[in-house]
Amino acid sequence: MxxxxxxxxxxxxxxxxxxxxxxxxxxxxxxxxxxxxxxxxxxxxxxSRGHLFFGINFDETQDGWYYREWAPKAHALFLIGDFNGWNRESHPLTRKEWGTWEIFLPREEYQASFTHGSLIKVHVVSEKGALDRIPAYIRRVVQNPVSKDFSGQLWFPESAFAWTDAAFTPKRAFAGPLIYESHVGMGQEKEDVGTYREFADIILPKIKANGYTVVQLMAVMEHPYYGSFGYHVSSFYAPSSRFGTPEDLKYLVNKAHELGLAVVMDIVHSHAVQNIAEGLNEFDGSDQQYFHAGPRGYHEVWDSKLFDYGKYEVKRFLLSNIRYWMEEFHFDGFRFDGVTSMLYFHHGLITFGHYDSYFVKDVDWDAIVYMQLANRLIHELNPDAISIAEEVSGMPGLCRQPLEGGIGFDFRMAMGIPDFFIKVLKEQRDEEWDMFEFWKALSDRRYKEKTIAYAESHDQALVGDKSIAFWLMDKEMYFHMRVEDSHLVVDRGIAYHKLFRMFTISLGGEGYLNFMGNEFGHPEWIDFPREGNGWSYQYARRQWSLAEDTSLKYQFLLKWDQEMVKLIKRHRVLMAPFAEQIHLDPENKVIIYQRAGLLFLFNFNTSRSIFDYQFRAPVMGKYKLVLNSDNKKFGGFHRIDERPHYYTDQNQRLSVYLTNRTVLVLSKVD
Missing domain, CATH: 1.20.5 (Single alpha-helices involved in coiled-coils or other helix-helix interfaces)
Structure with a gap:
């Protein structure tokens, strides 16, 4: 059967x-x-133990180091580095079967030269000539501060990192995950690159205090260009050295676990940097080792290389990469970048409509198989781990198990929600907002496929776009954010900023994500140091002091976010079934729905406050107000008396004072 x-x-x-x-x-x-x-x-x-065979590994039985590389088209390989004075001929690798090369270095002979911290590369001779390359499975890469070139670095610390997180399990954190998307380098207020340890000691306590349960780390995998936001990866097994050592990253994860926070990594298996000097491109001299040959192996929009997921050793490389990050650094799961690009030969650069686009043509079946295997492996290694797909096309079955006809992810990102908010802010006046569109944009998702909802992520905060706060308030944020400075544009912006977030977290999915700083309306875009801005760090940081300054209005948005998250957690809203629409009033721009036993009352009207606003409650009884965005402590105008209870009449109707640009949350009193 x-x-x-x-x-x-x-x-x-x-x-x-x-x-x-x-x-x-x-x-x-x-x-x-x-x-x-x-x-x-x-x-x-x-x-998935490829990293324990390939790369540099110490063999206890043989009492020495093996270095192995997969390079099927190469003519010869030579290990070079500080240990042999960068001699390109003295240490040749021997070719084995299936295009594997290896060399053995006995400890007795090399323990004085093959040492922790010394630099290393591999000299590859191929039909295209001879080049010094960084080993594919290298676990640490450093940049020369003068020449700016990158080298592999031997990393043999005297003692193993002392983990203290044995009792931690991410299961509770992933039950309705509240994700704080973070970038370690730009996580500090200083105009410089932040470190793993600074993030652990300074930022993790803030995340915990704000009520979030999961930290999502971007830009962990080594990338030569800082401004790529970590999405042009060169060395897949090396945590970026610009933020510190591997032990520093372990310290961050361990600290998060001690605080009860799960840690998810942005894993970039959708593409790789095309740089030959730093990356995997043409490693063995061919253009078809790790990547597809010719145009199929190149992403024109991203200017990067595309993996050939059908190749056996490519699957080994990527699946071992998953195991490595989970076991070596105790990551609790992954957010897979660019899944839409992986799924289709056109990389999602079309408009999706008919179901044919999901199945009939342009679908990369090898990529789907790889993702199914990846998800199987993640949950074999840790049944409580999580996998999240950044996917915009709406591929059916993405978050269902292979047996069910799916691909195996736990959650998908609701990428249409931020696009919707930006669209209405760019193209419509407040008076033109369509409440039916609002409801559809936030509630339209696939049956039994869990979704991470978000009003905005790092994408909306980058140069070339604007955060929601900046779309709402623009330049007025620079001049009118003092508490005593009343300003119509800022008042509107603060009000809608709160409404958009509550609307998203309570209606949009089974998980929620916020990019660091956006919870308090961080006023500036993200612009990494580059030639065009004089290599400035001014915009590659987060100004936490703005929300901590009691003379500024940013504090109101932070307090709202904290109370909103607390309410969502207390009532387990994200674990509840889909919201039930109770009342939709397009003329007054009112939406009322029920989820997890709470009533959410939104008045998106820009000017109309309504006394004695009546609607039919889901059940008879007494209700109390548990959260009010118009409260003064959230930057509101305190127009609503929060003391009285609300009682249904004989027709099961409730009557409330529903002020403009306000959300009220009611709870039934037993």
Whole structure:
């Protein structure tokens, strides 16, 4: 008898019946790939130990170091570095089967020269000539402060890092995850690059105090250009040295766990930097080792290289990378970057509409199989771990198990929500906002596929765009944010900033994300040091002092965010079923819905406050006000008396004073 979950997405969505064969093949390909790995390697888990074979590893039995590299098209490889005076001929690697090369260095002979902190590269001879390259599986890369070139670095600390997080489990943090998206380097207020330890000691306590349960770290994997935000990765196994040592990163994760915070890493397996000097491109002299050959291997918009997920050793490289970050650094899961680009040969650069676009053409089945394997591995290594897909097309089954016809992610990012908010702010006056569109944009998501909702992420704060706060208040934030300075533009901005966030967190999904600083309306865009701005760090930082200054209005937004998060956690809103619409009034721009036993009353009207606003409550009884965005402590005008209770009448109707640009949250009193 077949499992009831077998191809369940077809049973639940009649529109998918026509694509049964394609969905079935999605599952068959996964099973075939898994079987191939199990027959050759023993298990998926064993397959994902590539980093313990390739790269530089100490062999206790042989009492020395092996260095191995996969370079099938190379003619010769030579290990070079400080240990041999960078001699390009003295230490050749021997070619083994399947394009693997290796060299063994006995400890007795090399313990004085092959030492912690010394620099290393591999000299690769190929049909294109000879180049010094950084080993593919290297675990630390450093940049020369003078020449600016990058080298691998041997990293053999005298003692292992002393983890103290054995009792931590991310299960509680991931139950309705409240994610704080962060960038270590720009996490400090100083005009400089922040470090892992500074982030751990200064920023993690802020995240904890604000009520968030998960820290999402960007830009962890080594990238040669700081301004790439960490998305042009060169060395996939090396934590970026610009923020500190590997032990410093471990200190950060350990500290987060001590605070009860789970840590998710932005993992970039969707593409790689095309730099030859620093990255994997043409490592063995060919353009088809790790990446697709020719135009298929190049992303024109991102100016980067695209992995060939069908290759056995590419799968080993990427799956081992997942295991490495989870085991070596105790990461609790991943947010996979650029999943839409991975799914389709056109990389999502089209308008999606008909279901044909998900199944019939331009779908990269090898990429889907890789993601299915990746998700299987993550949850084998840690059943409580989490995987999040940054995916905009709406691919059916993305967050369902392969048996169900899916790809296996736990959550998908609700990328349409910030796009919706930016669109209405750019293109419409407040009076033109359509409440039906508001409801649809926030509530339209796939059945049984969990979503991380967010009003804005780092994308909306980059140069070339604006944060929601800046769209709402623009230059007035520079002149009218003092508490005693009343200003219509700022008053409107603060009010809607609070409403957009509550609307998103309470309606938009089963998880919530905020980019650091946006919770208090950080006034400036993000602009990394570059030639065009004189290599300035002025905008590559977060000004926490703005929210801590009691003379400024940023404090109101921070206090609102803290109370909003506290309410959502206390009532387990993100774990509750979809919200139920209670009342929608397009003329007055009012939306009322129920979720997790709470009533959320939104008045998006820019000017109309309504006395005795009546609507039918879901049940008879007494209700109390538990959160009011118009409270003075949140920068409101204190127009609502928070003391009285609200009682339904004989027709089960409630009457409230619903002020403009306000959200009220009511709870039934037993």
């Amino acid at each position: 077949k499992d009831d979950n077998y191809l369940a997405i077809i049973k639940e969505d009649p529109w998918l019946v026509s694509y049964r064969e394609e969905i079935l093949q999605r599952y068959v390909r996964f099973q075939r790939a898994l079987l191939e790995i199990e027959l050759a390697e023993g298990s998926l888990s064993d397959f």
